[in-house]
Amino acid sequence: MGITGFIYDPFYLEHLGWRFHPERPDRLNSVVEHMKESSLWDKLLHFSPIPADIKWIETVHTPTYIQTVKNAFQQGRTQLDPDTGICESSYDVALLAAGAGIVGVDAVMNEEVEHVFCAVRPPGHHAERDRAMGFCLFNNIAIAARYAQIHYHLERILILDWDAHHGNGTQHAFEEDSSVFYISLHQWPFYPGTGSSVERGIGAGKGYTMNIPLPPGTGDREYLQCFTDEVIPAIDQFHPELILISAGFDTHADDPLAMLDVSTDGFAQISRLVADAAYRHCLGKIVSVLEGGYNLNALSESVMQHLHVLCESNME
Numbered sequence: 001m002g003i004t005g006f007i008y009d010p011f012y013l014e015h016l017g018w019r020f021h022p023e024r025p026d027r028l029n030s031v032v033e034h035m036k037e038s039s040l041w042d043k044l045l046h047f048s049p050i051p052a053d054i055k056w057i058e059t060v061h062t063p064t065y066i067q068t069v070k071n072a073f074q075q076g077r078t079q080l081d082p083d084t085g086i087c088e089s090s091y092d093v094a095l096l097a098a099g100a101g102i103v104g105v106d107a108v109m110n111e112e113v114e115h116v117f118c119a120v121r122p123p124g125h126h127a128e129r130d131r132a133m134g135f136c137l138f139n140n141i142a143i144a145a146r147y148a149q150i151h152y153h154l155e156r157i158l159i160l161d162w163d164a165h166h167g168n169g170t171q172h173a174f175e176e177d178s179s180v181f182y183i184s185l186h187q188w189p190f191y192p193g194t195g196s197s198v199e200r201g202i203g204a205g206k207g208y209t210m211n212i213p214l215p216p217g218t219g220d221r222e223y224l225q226c227f228t229d230e231v232i233p234a235i236d237q238f239h240p241e242l243i244l245i246s247a248g249f250d251t252h253a254d255d256p257l258a259m260l261d262v263s264t265d266g267f268a269q270i271s272r273l274v275a276d277a278a279y280r281h282c283l284g285k286i287v288s289v290l291e292g293g294y295n296l297n298a299l300s301e302s303v304m305q306h307l308h309v310l311c312e313s314n315m316e
């Protein structure tokens, strides 16, 4: 069909940590309002997420941890880790965020769309098997990858994580698995502390984790160079059947949490490189899932650029 999909639900606004937390509902309000003001909104095929079945959450997280998230607020807890506040709705919102990735995988695998973007919160890539971390409850991208592996029997899934922070939870989920290649570019040294270039996978997964740590101040030129010199050749060698993106936009120069210097146009350029790679290997199949990005303008304009490129790329 040559269409780009968009997955969003206003219920994502109901997850509230504490006041003045950077990971706030206005992030998604800003993205959606910006898009509705542009012609982009009408070009997208809109999908509603459905809450992820627990059996898919359990492919990444322990049953005990899932119960903890489910019951924590009723038991009087207002946070799951020092950075991750919760409210009455957080568990259900987190299930719906993980569900977006699953709906997204279905949409591209069934060829309803070529690419899809999931505008979700809470984010996911820091969430570990048995604990919440860094604003993340369930690891949305890891759950989407496991779903694609199990439900569609895919043997080569690529996860590209361009959030400014290393996706420790995602790396740990797949570091022994040669069928899921995890590539992360991130500021370093920086939160969460993992993601050095010597972390390259374990056992059968050795060689299927690629970390590209970047010093503060890294701008478009150096960032794009990493894509042309390392990321894209690695994708071409792996020949993925599906590309998942942990799309964090805290890599932007204006982001208040990180110190990388990527511009809005930089996101357009990397999106183009990845879309081209997706056409070379897997008929353009990309499921892109929002992670970080805390400056409202930078976030919404970068998401727009990302989606513009995905929309244009399928018209060729």
Ligand SMILES: [Zn+2]
Pocket (backbone or CB within 6 Å): 163, 164, 165, 248, 250, 291, 292, 293
């Ligand atoms: Zn981040």
